[in-house]
Amino acid sequence: MNELIKISSNENDEQVVSARDLHKGIGVKTRFSLWWEQNSRMLIENEDFTSVVLTTEVQNNGGVQLRDLQDYALTIDTAKHLAMQSQTEKGREYRTYFIQVEKAWNSPDMVMKRALQIADKRVIALQNENSQLQLETSVQKQQIAELQPKASYYDWVLQTKGLLAISVIAKQYGKSAQWFNKLLHELGIQYKQGKVWLLYQKYAEQGYTKTNFAPDDAERLHPHTYWTQKGMLFIYETLKKENILPLVEHEDVT
Incomplete structure (x- = not known):
């Protein structure tokens, strides 16, 4: 399956995509800020999406200046909804892609893989906590x-x-x-x-x-x-x- 858009995992182990990347990919003509304003009215923050601020470089008088850009991390369900709502050929293509991504993500092999990764992270965290406790105990003894x-x-x-x-x-x-x-x-x-x-x-x-x-x-x-x-x-x-x-x-x- 060819990757149409970059997909990441958030702290809740949910797949998310960039609203700006989606806006660009589905090929809508409306500028991003207006498109988002029109299409996010029914969305719930911290449930359907989370606010993200990006830092990008822009040319300014022959030099480079850093500028903050507002973006949003969308859940796959939300991304599917916005892709279909665009009513473009690309939008339908992206919706189909997100459905395939969800199936792969929820397959037994992937579920087991994520469970093992979570377990490994927990073991590492416990080891770090134990090391910290041992260090604190050693310092206290000293x-x-x-x-x-x-x-x-x-x-x-x-x-x-x-x-x-x-x-x-x-x-x-x-x-x-x-x-x-x-x-x-x-x-x-x-x-x-x-x-x-x-x-x-x-x-x-x-x-x-x-x-x-x-x-x-x-x-x-x-x-x-x-x-x-x-x-x-x-x-x-x-x-x-x-x-x-x-x-x-x-x-x-x-």
Whole structure:
């Protein structure tokens, strides 16, 4: 069967044709907009046809300009009706063609083929949904894993009362006090004066540390720097930017 007009399938698995293609094919002399106005009065939109806007190129002052054209996607039944209504030889030819197209479309082989295609599409859709769910689950697991060190460290900080020495904080990262002090110095947070680590001026007034005096072996008082809860959280946020996180599990430090 030779194709007289392009036939497509819409989202409802119905065969449809272009009203403009039909108008041109059946050879009526009336311009398309008037022909459509005269012949579509008894038609029901979204049942017999759907509105379609086409984009076409037109010559304009030696250049090319895009222009929107109004078209309509007709069901085969509607196309048969309009073809017969034209009362032209071509119109009768098109009506006969549409009848043959319908018979082929509704044959057992074609019905089975479409059913298999629909089933295949459904399987693919379910596979895509499953893949998306697996991706979302993986992302959620990763987010939980990423947040776990933060939650554990925050819990530990909030449960900690009073001030802590840097050696205790370093332990939460699996490091020594010496290593930790050196890191904070390299990050421009603190400097050493004598035997005491002090914060640089821009951090000194933020309430991150407290300096207390404790006696040494000779009963002489020496300053020692201790970190507040606010300071411990500051350390966490700063080191997180360097991809340095505390251990997930913490020993009892109380």
